[in-house]
Amino acid sequence: MKQALITFFTCCSFIGYSQSRVAIEPSKEYVQHLNAAKSHKLELIDGDKKLNKYINQGKLVRIKQRGYGWRVGDLTHSHSYLIPKGRDILTNIARDFVKNTGQNFFVVTSMTRTLHDQNRLRGINKNASSNDSSHNFGAAFDISYVRFNHKIRPDSKLEKELEQILKTYVKTGKIYYVKESKIRCFHIIIRNY
Secondary structure, eight states: OHHHHHHHHHHHTTOEEOTTOOEEOOOHHHHHHHHHHHTTOOOOOOSHHHHHHHHHTTSSEEOOSEETTEEEOOOSSSBSEEOHHHHHHHHHHHHHHHHHHSSOOEEEEEOBOOHHHHHHHHTTOTTSOSSOOGGGGTOEEEEEEEEETTEESOOHHHHHHHHHHHHHHHHTTSEEEEEETTTTEEEEEEOOO
């Protein structure tokens, strides 16, 4: 019985619940992305104490507000930190974006979240996972595909160029990404390549 309860609670950590308390099985893609985020060996960032611990240890690095090819938007539900490999991937994607499109930049709309941040976000964004998120491990960031060069409007040319760059990074095993339609962003997960 004790082993059955342990198994049940272990399985429940990967299962979200809707408001009616019906178990929702996570997709294979979701599990794959979460496992990629966990592969960087950071424990779940449950609160500010652990966030600050990882920052002080250099396991999370600050992402500047402005970089070559990117800007960071107002982060109301996340913190401007990523694992070092995440910073490198963001920098490289932005460099490739400028190389392919000229002097354009995209906007990063989310980075590392604590569990508290994730719960607050769920209150306003139904797309936010009720399970652990790859953002909770410092290994994910979101790039808007409707915010380029200080303008909030669709730009199909820049969107396609950005997505083509992301597809190249997927092929080389550096990232996974999901194109989220409700909040119009590319959700990018850093792989441990």
